[in-house]
Every structure is written in structure tokens, then in C-alpha cells.
Amino acid sequence: MAIDELLDEHEQSRRVQEWLRRNGGGLIGGVALGLAAVAGWKYWxxxxxxxxxxxxxxxxxxxxxxxxxxxxxxxxxxxxxxxxxxxxxxxxxxxxxxxxxxxxxxxxxxxxxxxxxTTLRPIFERRIAQLQIQSGKAQDALASLTANDGPTLDLRGDAQFALGQVDAARESYRKALALTDVGSPQRKLIELKYTQVGGTPAPSQTP
Known part of the structure; x- marks a missing residue:
């Protein structure tokens, strides 16, 4: 090996040692922080x-x-x-x-x-409204219902019907039918109520 190559290797080694002396503390600290972060994450x-x-x-x-x-x-x-x-x-x-x-x-x-x-809240609202209708507080039931899904509109129709609001009930049942799957077990009951308030389910709505 040539002498100049040995000198180059010696010089490189010296520079590495100097760099470690200058930055070794920070390097070790960074590693320690990284290990602490991993340990903290696992603990959490x-x-x-x-x-x-x-x-x-x-x-x-x-x-x-x-x-x-x-x-x-x-x-x-x-x-x-x-x-x-x-x-x-x-x-x-x-x-x-x-x-x-x-x-x-x-x-x-x-x-x-x-x-x-947003999935559970309408269920609670409908259950509250059902209890209010059963207690003769259909107006309160209407105020309890805020969603616009099929089951909620169906129940809204029930509250309106209990209040004698036949036209409004018919419209609620119509909207409920539009949002209820043809194969849904609830659909037949909504159609019966819709018919009761003067509605006529379209042929395409009937399973």
C-alpha cells in the first residue's frame, strides 16, 4: 500500500474521531430520545x-x-x-x-x-319519540325527531297522524317509503299506514 494512501486513511480516521467528539453527545442524545419515544408509544x-x-x-x-x-x-x-x-x-x-x-x-x-x-343518535331520538307518542305527547315527539331517514320519517308520520295532521302524515309516509328498501320488513307496514291516510303506493313501490 502506498504511503500516501496510508496518510489518507489516517487523516480520514482522525476526522471521524474529531466529528464524534464534537457531535457524539448530540448523536447519543438523539438515539436516547428515539428509544424513549418508542418506549413511550408502547406504554401508551x-x-x-x-x-x-x-x-x-x-x-x-x-x-x-x-x-x-x-x-x-x-x-x-x-x-x-x-x-x-x-x-x-x-x-x-x-x-x-x-x-x-x-x-x-x-x-x-x-x-x-x-x-x-350520527348512527346511534337517531335511534335514541326515535325511541324517545315512541315513548312520547305512547304517553299522548305526539307534539313533543315531533320536536324530538331531527333525522330524515326512513324510520324517522315513518315515526314522524305516526306522530302527525296522532295529532290529526293527516296530510302531513301522508307526506311523511310517502317520503319514508322512498327511503325504504323494497325487501325491508318494515316496508309493508309503512305502505299500510300510507294507504290508511289516503296515499296510494305506486306499483313500483310494492314488493
Missing amino acids: QQHQAQASMREADTFQTAMDSVDRDGAKAAPAVNGLPAGTYRSLAALRLAKSQADLNDSAAAIATLRGSMPQD
Whole structure:
């Protein structure tokens, strides 16, 4: 090997050592931060998994309490943190309360656990409206319904019919039919109600 090549290698080695002396602390710190970030991420994931398991266990305990104690399980359900689990448990509790003809308690339960989820919220609104119609408060039921899907429009028609608003009910049932699949079990019932208020389902609407 030529002497100049040896000198070049020596010079390169010296430069590397100098660079490490100048930047070694930062390099080690960066590696340490990276390792800490990875460890923190894994800890967070584990913490979230454990928290989810605890929520699921608490939810199941509340559901078991409703199945066992019925309406007396209200404290267990109301003690759940706000979210999907509480909403689902509230639906079960409200049913137990309604079965005891305590519509006021059932409505309060549903309102107290009203979800923000766009899928669950209309279900709560319809259940509240059903209870209000059954309690002779059809006007309140109309105010409770905000969605424009088929089941909601169907129920809106029921409330309007209960109030003697036949023309409005007919229009609601017509719109509900337009949004209800031909093969839906609910469709026949909507058609019957639509006919009852003077509507005539189009041939293409009839399964």
C-alpha cells in the first residue's frame, strides 16, 4: 500500500474521531430520545388497551345488573363514563323502565345518555319519540325527531297522524317509503299506514 494512501486513511480516521467528539453527545442524545419515544408509544398503547378492557368490564357489569335488577340498575348505568358503552347500556335500561310503564324515567335515561354518534343518535331520538307518542305527547315527539331517514320519517308520520295532521302524515309516509328498501320488513307496514291516510303506493313501490 502506498504511503500516501496510508496518510489518507489516517487523516480520514482522525476526522471521524474529531466529528464524534464534537457531535457524539448530540448523536447519543438523539438515539436516547428515539428509544424513549418508542418506549413511550408502547406504554401508551398498552395503557389504552388496559383502559379499554376496564371500560368493557365495567360495561358488562352494568349490563348484567340491568338484566338482573331491571330499572333498579340505573345507578350502575349512569355511573358509566359518557360514550358508546353508556349509550348501549342506557338503551337496555330504558327498555326495563318502559316495561314498568315508567315512560318519564325511560325518556330521562335516554336523554341523559344521548350519543353524539350520527348512527346511534337517531335511534335514541326515535325511541324517545315512541315513548312520547305512547304517553299522548305526539307534539313533543315531533320536536324530538331531527333525522330524515326512513324510520324517522315513518315515526314522524305516526306522530302527525296522532295529532290529526293527516296530510302531513301522508307526506311523511310517502317520503319514508322512498327511503325504504323494497325487501325491508318494515316496508309493508309503512305502505299500510300510507294507504290508511289516503296515499296510494305506486306499483313500483310494492314488493
